[in-house]
Amino acid sequence: MSLLEINDLHINFKTYGGEVQAVRGVNLKLEKGETLAIVGESGCGKSVTAQSIMRLLPKGISKVKQGEVWFNGTNLLTLSDKKMRKIQGNDISMIFQDPMTSLNPTLSIGTQLTEGIRKHTSISASAAKAKALEMLTIVGISNGEDRLKQYPHEFSGGMRQRLMIAMALICEPDILIADEPTTALDVTIQAQILSLFKEIQRKTGVAIILITHDLGVVAQLADRVHVMYAGKVIELSDRRGLFYQSAHPYTKGLLRSIPRLDDAKEELVPISGTPPDLFLPPTGCPFAARCHYAMDVCRHHMPEMKKVSENHQAACWLLDERSKQVFKELA
Structure with missing residues (x-):
């Protein structure tokens, strides 16, 4: 059994205008020791999916309509808040997008680093401090004794991100969820953080x-990739398959929008149009309105996942044998 398995997850958010169907039938598996990337444009549901694993969705306005999140044989969605708190930060940890807003400006780094391990174990204060110093060394922060006494504003953006990684790993979790861990960093610091992830893993x-x-981050770090669009996983593949054999038009569009260093004259090709309204999602393929290859069937029926290769699937009617036959006849 996989370390983590998500089955048919549906998540809605209540608003004054109605319910937003943010996640619509996500399936996902994570194996021990691997890096799984979830990619897609803003609003596609990738962060909501991650937060549902940690049970961090805002109460009152969010609702898991259906689905399961299995971790080590336990459905996390059925656990009480008390039991879930034993897993949060201990077995599964998360690094959020902006480290400055995730760190408490009124508490020293030492207090924040040791809080998690003191909460989840019966370790002494001195042993917790020793563990914190060890983690600072692992993430590349020197002068640990002095650093533990400092506050978040005394660290640079890259250093704060390293602190967040140290906090997430101090309890030695089985799973680390990193939500846009390099978004606010310049390219040099980003490269250092990605190298740090590889070394820690x-x-x-x-x-x-x-x-x-x-x-670009996916190319450096991921073993497997799930591409999300409008709350659905529309393509999943190993890293090489995604970049060299992408099958879904949306994935191809993402790849065409990336600047190439080996061809400075090549123009970027944007994906025209906008994502669908998730208050009332389309019944067919959510990308149909923006797809140059869309057929009538695309607009009315959601395609199932089709096998592209051994470790590669995509949800696109172009992969259906009947569509292939039509295009063959037209050619």
Whole structure:
């Protein structure tokens, strides 16, 4: 059994205008020690999916309509809040998008680093401090004794992100969820953080779920990739298959919108149009209105996942044998 498995997850948000269907039938598997990237443009549901694993969705306005989130044989969605708190930060940890807003400006770094391990274990204060110093060394922060006494505003953006990684890993979790971990960083610091992820995974064997819209980050870090659009996973593949054999028109559009260093004259090709309204999602393929290859069937019926290769699937009517036959006859 996979370390983490999500089955047919549907999540809605209540608003004054109605219910937003943010996640619509997501299926996902995460194996031990691998890095799984979830990519897609803003609003596609990738962060909501990640937050549902940690049970961090806002109460009152969010609702899991159906689905299961299995971790080590336990459906996390059925646990009480008390039991879930034992898993949060201990077995599954999360790094959020902006480290400055995730760190408490009124508490020292030492207090924030040791809080999690003191909460989840019976470790002494001195042992917790020793563990915090060890984590600072692992994430590349020197002068640990002095750093533990400092406050978040005394650190740079890259250093704060390293602190967030240290906080997330101090309890030695099985899964680390990184939500846009390099968005606010310049390219030099971003490269350092990505190298740090690789090194930590090599040393600890932690499985990583990487939430990003940056395919450059995916190319460096991911083992497998799920592409999301309008609350659905529309393509899943290993890293090589995604970049060299992408099958869904949306994925191809994402790849065409990335600047190439080996061809400075090549123009970027934007994806025209806008994502569908998730108050009332389309009955067919959600990308049909923006797709140059859309057929009548695309607008009225959602395609099922079709096999592209051994570790590669995509939800597109162009992969249906009947469509292939039509295009063959037209050619």
